[in-house]
Amino acid sequence: AQSVAQPEDQVNVAEGNPLTVKCTYSVSGNPYLFWYVQYPNRGLQFLLKYITGDNLVKGSYGFEAEFNKSQTSFHLKKPSALVSDSALYFCAVRPGYSSASKIIFGSGTRLSIRP
Amino acid sequence: KAGVTQTPRYLIKTRGQQVTLSCSPISGHRSVSWYQQTPGQGLQFLFEYFSETQRNKGNFPGRFSGRQFSNSRSEMNVSTLELGDSALYLCASSLLGTGIANTGELFFGEGSRLTVL
Numbered sequence: 415a416q417s418v419a420q421p422e423d424q425v426n427v428a429e430g431n432p433l434t435v436k437c438t439y440s441v442s443g444n445p446y447l448f449w450y451v452q453y454p455n456r457g458l459q460f461l462l463k464y465i466t467g468d469n470l471v472k473g474s475y476g477f478e479a480e481f482n483k484s485q486t487s488f489h490l491k492k493p494s495a496l497v498s499d500s501a502l503y504f505c506a507v508r509p510g511y512s513s514a515s516k517i518i519f520g521s522g523t524r525l526s527i528r529p
Numbered sequence: 530k531a532g533v534t535q536t537p538r539y540l541i542k543t544r545g546q547q548v549t550l551s552c553s554p555i556s557g558h559r560s561v562s563w564y565q566q567t568p569g570q571g572l573q574f575l576f577e578y579f580s581e582t583q584r585n586k587g588n589f590p591g592r593f594s595g596r597q598f599s600n601s602r603s604e605m606n607v608s609t610l611e612l613g614d615s616a617l618y619l620c621a622s623s624l625l626g627t628g629i630a631n632t633g634e635l636f637f638g639e640g641s642r643l644t645v646l
Binding site: 446516 | 635636639
């Protein structure tokens with residue numbers, strides 16, 4: 415069965431410092447991997463995705479994510495955090511072999527950037 | 530292009546009542562998925578509809594049901610409401626299944642926040 419784990423409920427970072435939000439996955443075959451962000455009382459917004467190709471994927475708002483097949487990880491990163499990055503972040507996975515399979519979300523990580 | 534629209538945004542019901550939530554997907558998207566989000570349980574998959582057929586289903590009781598119309602708009606219904614049904618219900622649409630190039634990322638609406646008293 416496919417699954418996604420976000421081991422940290424909360425990540426605290428000082429503004430200007432680099433940030434990492436961790437995600438590991440388990441899926442049959444090649445995975446399609448996604449990151450979403452949710453601001454208070456809003457829906458989820460798509461940040462970036464990994465389908466194939468370059469292991470480093472760049473997305474919205476200066477975020478990037480690194481796909482590591484051997485470690486089955488897809489960590490979200492940003493070189494310099496902003497206070498406005500404070501939000502709830504979700505990692506998600508879908509098996510790439512089937513267009514009919516559902517996307518499974520991790521439990522979410524709350525990112526807090528202090529000024 | 531208009532985004533995913535969910536109505537109503539907020540609603541309050543009492544135990545035992547039933548509720549219907551509506552979702553209009555992005556034009557051209559034929560897949561609609563529903564998720565329940567609560568502080569304790571996170572984001573839980575309810576079901577997915579594609580071309581008016583339920584294609585995937587989560588682990589929710591039969592009180593939770595949905596349907597999709599020929600114009601891809603979707604509704605979900607919860608009958609005999611319980612206090613634990615209080616949550617943010619999110620709808621998401623996708624191009625999934627409509628072409629080999631699409632990778633199925635979801636586009637979410639703002640959600641319908643249901644409070645059960």
